[in-house]
Amino acid sequence: MNSNSSLFLSRRGFLLAAAGVAVSTSMRPARAAAVDERRIKVTPAHARLIDTGGPQTTVWAYDGTIPGPTLRLRQGQPVRITVENGLDEDTTVHWHGIRLANAMDGVPGLTQKPIGPGQSFVYEFTPPDAGTFWYHPHADSLVQIGRGLAGPLIVEEAEPVAVDRDFVWLLQDWRLAADGQIAGGFGSAMDASMSGRVGNVVTVNGTGPGDRSVKAGERVRLRLANASLARMMALRFEGHRPVVVAIDGQPCDPHEPEGGRLVLAPAMRIDIVLDMQGHPGSRHAVIDDFYDGLAYTLTTLAYDAAPPLRTHPLGTPAGLPRNPLPQPDLAGAERQEIVLQGGMMGGGKLKGVGGMIGMGMMGMNGGAAWAINGMSMTGDGHAGMAPQFTLKRGVTCHLTMRNETAWWHPMHVHGFSLSVISRNGSPVPHRQWQDTVLLAPKDVIECAFVADNPGDWMLHCHVADHQMAGLMTVFRVT
Ligand code: C2O
Ligand code: CU
Ligand code: CU
Secondary structure (H helix, E strand, O other), X not given: OXXXXXXXXXXXXXXXXXXXXXXOOOOOHHHHHOOEEEEEEEEEEEEOOOOOOOOOEEEEEEOOEOOOOOEEEEOOOOEEEEEEEOOOOOEXXXXXXXXXXXXXXXXXXXXXXXXXXXXXXXXXXXXXXXXXXXXXXXXXXXXXXXXXXXXXXXEEOOOOXXXXXXXXXXXXXXXXXXXXXXXXXXXXXXXXHOOOOOOOEEEEOOEOOOEEEEOOOOEEEEEEEEOOOOOOEEEEEOOOOOEEEEXXXXXXXXXXXXXXXXXXXXXXXXXXXXXXXXXXXXXXXXEEOOOOOOOEEEEEEEEOOXXXXXXOXXXXXXXXXXXXXXXXXXXXXXXXXXXXXXXXXXXXXXXXXXXXXXXXXXXXXXXXXXXXXXXXXXXXXXOXXXXXXXXXXXXXXXXXXXXXXXXXXXXXXXXXXXXXXXXXXXXXXOOOEEOEEEEOOXXXXXXXXXXXXXXXXXXXXXXXXXXXXXXXXXXXXX
């Protein structure tokens, strides 16, 4: 498959490229050939999301757990994942952020036939990039992700990174009814045309706001992933100074976030290095204060009583090794523009969506509430989606995304990582690459990527309601 693309180097080739050296004796090509075999089953299940004392919440889950099992893969090692569908409806799995062959991307109609009830599908890929990713369905996404289908996908660096502990917090937002069950009303016109289905319970790895125990003096790598349908988050670690080392799986220059806030929109990931500088026995809240006046404690870091692991604080963490991303050539780039339109403006009016749309049908039953460049593609993906633009393989695409709406949109590109160049005319620092770029109302973002991976690729808002209601498009690389 695609053997002439830089994305699909063998492990041996990858190591050579990464190290920039001749073959060393430590290479074991025999091992490179070994395929990592995994199975995941999608089924209804029960989970104790919050302690109500009442019955558990009925959810949909990977292998019966919320979130799904953490898939820890190795950079450059082929993996084969068999997904079995035990639901009563079609599903697929999308490996969010992994640069892989188009046929493995999990978009129903566009890249594969959906996996019917009782059927399975075998996904095969070799992750070229180390980092923090996640997996989720791309069929009936609003309902399936909203009922719990999401799991962390970690690709380990060839050489382990020096930290005392490495763990992930997969964050999920749930809209629960008074009886503790998942509320109905998915895809309401209001959710679709405004901020999406924001819920009322947030879990960290499937549980409510309990304590996370930590040790004084330890250095941890914490991988944050926002698997919410719609909830934006801005996390503050009271009494701590997190250092961002990767965004959307891709290493960046280590830096402290502005105002100490980690802004994490749906589908985004941020890896931080956190030095536990609190006193033994102390407690520190982790607060999400994205929405004005709606701050809440996500969880609490609870130090155990043991004396500090080390007496002197460690220095600034070193950057992670960069992934083998092709460097955009801006001078020779092809320019494309994506304009985000629509949404409720107040007074029940939609802006910019195909002329007049009555209140009655807007965003309802798959109706459009949003558009990209005047076109509304709704749903999860289907056959025959005409590409918005076509790129010749190998060209650099200089992509401008312009948000003309009054709402926030985490715009996600399948199959590629984008080098983020500027936001509203100001250069974006820290050499950031992202697959999910958050646009505030009226933001203009410029980014670039090398179109080295052929196929039809999705580009959509990751607020699931927005995607379903038209904030989605497709581009082609030939
Ligand atoms: Cu996280 Cu279209 O995907
Ligand atoms: Cu994706
Ligand atoms: Cu959106």
